[in-house]
Each structure stands twice: as structure tokens, then as C-alpha cells.
Amino acid sequence: MHSQSLQCIAAEYVTRRKQFKKARLNWRKSRGVRRSLGWIPINTGQAKWKNGQVFHNGHYFSVWDSFGLSDYKFRSASFNEDSRGRWYFNVVVDLEPETSEGTQSVGIDLGFKESATDSNGNGVTGLEYRMLEQKLGIAQRANNKKRAKAIHAKIKNRRQDALHKYSRKLVNENAVIFVGNVSSQAMVKTKKAKSALDAGWGLLKTMLSCKCDHAGVVFEIVNEAYSTQTCSCCGVIPDSSPKGRPGLGIRGGRLGNGSVQSAELNISVT
Known part of the structure; x- marks a missing residue:
């Protein structure tokens, strides 16, 4: 050397x-x-x-x-x-930066069933580990270390490929990108740890941050606390709004008082 x-x-x-x-x-x-x-x-x-x-x-x-x-x-x-x-x-x-020609704005909601869903209705499914979990378990029980490493590598490559394509599409089409401040590190201490790590939220945020800096796109991580309970029309959290984990299944529908509840980030862009 x-x-x-x-x-x-x-x-x-x-x-x-x-x-x-x-x-x-x-x-x-x-x-x-x-x-x-x-x-x-x-x-x-x-x-x-x-x-x-x-x-x-x-x-x-x-x-x-x-x-x-x-x-x-x-x-x-x-x-x-x-x-x-x-x-x-x-x-x-050294690479010359290419400024994005996008003029729109988009908000991204991070989740478990789908890794990310944006306000335009697009997103990335993710769940690469879940798709190959059974094959990985078979290889591990058979003590086939070479096969297990290959499956882990395939999971990693699939996740990175999907997030790279999705983040590049967002940067090319938008001038402003917002994403919720959901933390994978906080979720690993709960029963949702496997799903949180499989979603790759931190990796998506890192990709968006780097690509937005390179393309001159505004990227901001916003606080999404109570965003699934706040009324999208008046901005108030009514007493009838679903609370806690049991209410997660019905958030995004209609509240008890008839007002429409939004499951997207409450972001106003001028």
C-alpha cells in the first residue's frame, strides 16, 4: 500500500x-x-x-x-x-450541479404499510425485508451463511434502488419538498421496530437532503404531531377526533362532528 x-x-x-x-x-x-x-x-x-x-x-x-x-x-x-x-x-x-426545473411543492407522509406517500398520490411501497423474510429465515435455519448474506444484500439493494428513484423523481418535479419528522431511531424502541427499519425513513431523508442541496430545491423536515387529528379546514383539534393507537385506523376519514380530517401534512405553501 x-x-x-x-x-x-x-x-x-x-x-x-x-x-x-x-x-x-x-x-x-x-x-x-x-x-x-x-x-x-x-x-x-x-x-x-x-x-x-x-x-x-x-x-x-x-x-x-x-x-x-x-x-x-x-x-x-x-x-x-x-x-x-x-x-x-x-x-x-467534481460534478457541475444541475438546477431542478420543478415548480411544484409536495408533502411526504412516512408510514408502515407504505414507506412514503406524497400529497400527489405517489409514493414508494418499500417493505423489502418483509418480501424476502421467509427465504431469509429458511437460509438462517439451514445455517447457510452465504445464502443469508446474499438475501440481506438483495434487500438492501432493492430498498436503495426504490428510494433513489423516488427521491430523484421528487427533486426533478418539485421546487419545495416537506417531510414529516418521524424518527426510525425512536420507533425501534417499540413493537414496530422491524417495520420502521424496513421502511428506510432515515435513508430517504438523507437522499432527499443531498439531492435537494445539489439541485437547489428547498427541503424541510416539519413537525407532524397531531396532523392526523387536526381539521384541514379550520386547523382545530375537535374533542371528537380519534385519539391514541385505536384511532389510527379511522384517521383520515370524517370526524364525529362531520368535518373533514386530512391524513396529509398540514402545510401551506405560497
Whole structure:
């Protein structure tokens, strides 16, 4: 390895040692229960595209170039290992931002039956783990670790693909995007933990935040407390509004006093 890679690894080790307040860490182990995935950092300018391959430290590395890397100048990069022992080349490049031409606004409601539903009636179903949960259980009971890792990877890839496509569509079509402040970390302490993690709310928010910054789109996380009880016409929470978990099934319908109740975010955009 190049000397600068060793310096980056040493600096990262020191940072983590201070973070966890330990003199020695079980860090970057390839095997065992407490293993860490492989990581080889590369400083700016130490890797480049040459002869159709990635050239670093006197060696050529073949990669599947689906992004046209020859058109970009490499900055910092790294070689990373996944849970199945495969290695990937991750690189930072300079890219000109493309401003979104969207003029609409949209509010997104996060949920369990569907990961996200927006005010335009579109959304993303999610539930990728639930779809493959039975196959994963069979592989785990058979102690087929290779198969179990492959299924976990398929779940992850499906979830990321769906959320990437959905978030890109939202950024391209809208100038303002609002999303509720539902937290996956708070929900994991309840009985809905598996569904909350499967929905990928945090991942969707991260994608939207990054893509909105890049495209010049306004992105805001809003408080949606009582949004399913507040009347969408007068903004008041009537005494007859459904309360608690038992009322979740009928929220979004009509309240006892006949006023229409909205299950969407109460957002006013001028």
C-alpha cells in the first residue's frame, strides 16, 4: 500500500480510540463476530483513470465503469469491502450541479404499510425485508451463511434502488419538498421496530437532503404531531377526533362532528 494510505488508517485509528476512550481497539478484523469490513483510503491525486482501469500505486484495478470515470478528475477515494467479501472502488469527483426545473411543492407522509406517500398520490411501497423474510429465515435455519448474506444484500439493494428513484423523481418535479419528522431511531424502541427499519425513513431523508442541496430545491423536515387529528379546514383539534393507537385506523376519514380530517401534512405553501 501507499504510505499515505497507512497514514490515513493510523489517523482514523487514533480518532476512534479517542471516541471510544480505549487504548486498544478490535478494529478492521476480517474474521470473527466483531469483524470490520476492509477499507483502504486513498488521498487526493493518488488514483487516476488510465488505460481503461483504475491506476493506483503502480497497479491497475479493473472496475465495472457504469458512470464514465474517464470524464472526471479523481479526488479522494477508497477501496471498500462488502459483507460478501467483494471489493468496490469509491471515488469523489467534481460534478457541475444541475438546477431542478420543478415548480411544484409536495408533502411526504412516512408510514408502515407504505414507506412514503406524497400529497400527489405517489409514493414508494418499500417493505423489502418483509418480501424476502421467509427465504431469509429458511437460509438462517439451514445455517447457510452465504445464502443469508446474499438475501440481506438483495434487500438492501432493492430498498436503495426504490428510494433513489423516488427521491430523484421528487427533486426533478418539485421546487419545495416537506417531510414529516418521524424518527426510525425512536420507533425501534417499540413493537414496530422491524417495520420502521424496513421502511428506510432515515435513508430517504438523507437522499432527499443531498439531492435537494445539489439541485437547489428547498427541503424541510416539519413537525407532524397531531396532523392526523387536526381539521384541514379550520386547523382545530375537535374533542371528537380519534385519539391514541385505536384511532389510527379511522384517521383520515370524517370526524364525529362531520368535518373533514386530512391524513396529509398540514402545510401551506405560497
